[in-house]
Amino acid sequence: MKILIAPDSFKESLEALDVCHAIQSGFSQVFPDADYKLLPMADGGEGTSAVLFYVLGGRWKEVRVYDPLMRPINAKYLLLENETAVIEIAQACGLHLLTTEERNPLITSSYGVGELIADALDEGVKRIIIGLGGSATNDAGLGMLMALGMTFHDSADNTLAQGGGALANLQRLDATNFHTSVLETVFEVACDVTNPLCGELGASTIFGPQKGASPQQINDLDKTLNHFASICAQHGYQDHQDIAGAGAAGGLGYALMSFCQAELTSGFDTVAKVTNLSQHIADADLVITGEGKLDVQSAMGKVAGGISQIAKLSQTPVIAICGSVDGLEPAQTSQFDVIMPSIQKLESIDNIFKNAYHNIEITAANIAAAIKLGQCIK
Incomplete structure (x- = not known):
């Protein structure tokens, strides 16, 4: 049997x-x-990399990155033999990295996720599988994009601070120094939620409370994410804010679709296919x-x-x-x-x-x- x-x-x-x-x-x-x-x-969340390592082998790469509060930590991702990297965003911006008192989605950043992606790109990978889940952030990928070389500016042309709250001041973005390998790489995002970026079912409203947001902060963050999407559209980026999964991981789903041409798929389907x-x-x-x-x-x-x-x-x-x-x-x-x-x-x-x-x-x-x-x- x-x-x-x-x-x-x-x-x-x-x-x-x-x-x-x-x-x-x-x-x-x-x-x-x-x-x-x-x-x-696994279904694309925490533990997905360990599952794929057991099934497919590969090697772990440890990287020094910034956590959600921009403190240096060690994070790791998996490199597979077929020029593929598997990255769990929780390694760099996970809610488990913060105490309850430290949770504040107005300032928490996805910068470390961008650092992991940049390191994988420098390793020469052609495909990156990203597991969304367990994030402490609500910055629509602002920090991630900064780590990949993009800059964001306010009306006085000052560079934005980290965190979802900073997006309220965004007036201009500059992709001049965006990592050159991003658009040459296939991004597959394992996502098990279908929330849009904004609104009653959006990232801020549904997931903001568990990340430490008060009712007023939830309302403010929802507006800032909508503002971010509007500025991105003005700069010629396709508007993905209403696509299912755009609100995953505090809007990282939106950023990966809009700037990395990522395809969002069921986390389970992604793991099932790879295994x-x-x-x-x-x-x-x-x-x-x-x-x-x-x-x-x-x-x-x-x-x-x-x-x-x-x-x-x-x-x-x-x-x-x-x-x-x-x-x-x-x-x-x-x-x-x-x-x-x-x-x-x-x-x-x-x-x-x-x-x-x-x-x-x-x-x-x-x-x-x-x-x-x-x-x-x-």
């Missing part, structure tokens, strides 16, 4: 590869001779996937839902092991042959996270035992 184990990470408890090992450990107690293929998955997921599923007799919480969003570009859709095309049975199940409609549960929560007993959330590996292992063993029992029943 060929078993493909392809879960997402269980947030705050286990990385995707650890989930793979837990499932394999449980299943092998019942089916020790099965042919197991481990394929940890040749469809072929692995077609070759398997059984697919086991999972994520920390299986809910209505799982079918909207997340790993488990995406895998179930591919598995149905090849008529490969698919099992989902998750921490918990919440609010799934019958149509969504029917995407899977089996859905099994793994939490074994009521306890504190800290203990649930701590015992995640053990819980998944036990759940996998019980599912395997049920399969074996089914094989015996005439």
Whole structure:
């Protein structure tokens, strides 16, 4: 029996590869001779580079860059053999790099993301896969573009400061020194949100609160991002502010589309394509996937839902092991042959996270035992 184990990470408890090992450990107690293929998955957010490194190899490059508050830190990205770089923006401008008190999207900058991109371009890559997710910024890529050589000026021709708040003063931009390799490089942006740049569903309104913005700051930032898009349009750049995903990562999606001619795609679809997921599923007799919480969003570009859709095309049975199940409609549960929560007993959330590996292992063993029992029943 060929078993493909392809879960997402269980947030705050286990990385995707650890989930793979837990499932394999449980299943092998019942089916020790099965042919197991481990394929940890991601949806373009944090952990995507580690997944691709496990599957495809490559080498890590560590770079000294600036964090969201322009403090020097070490960040890394992945270089693949086919002249491809994989960059997670959270490495340089992630919310996890700040304390709660430090969160302020009026001043936080995506400058470090531009530094990572510039370093990859200097390495000679021809393709850059960028994972959007987990950003602390709301600057529409202002900092990133500055790091790539573009300058932004106010009415007195002074250079703008960092942060989304500074965009209110923008009157002119200058691309004279923009990195020459940008337009010669293919940018693929893995994005799992569909928000536009501005408005009620825009970057500032939807994601600003978690980045520390007050209601008044949210309103101000929404106006500054709209102003930025207007100035870009005046300078001849195509207006992408209403395109789905433009508001991702505080407007980095907009900047990458407008200035780097990037294509925004589903994060899961990007990872699935790079890892040749469809072929692995077609070759398997059984697919086991999972994520920390299986809910209505799982079918909207997340790993488990995406895998179930591919598995149905090849008529490969698919099992989902998750921490918990919440609010799934019958149509969504029917995407899977089996859905099994793994939490074994009521306890504190800290203990649930701590015992995640053990819980998944036990759940996998019980599912395997049920399969074996089914094989015996005439």
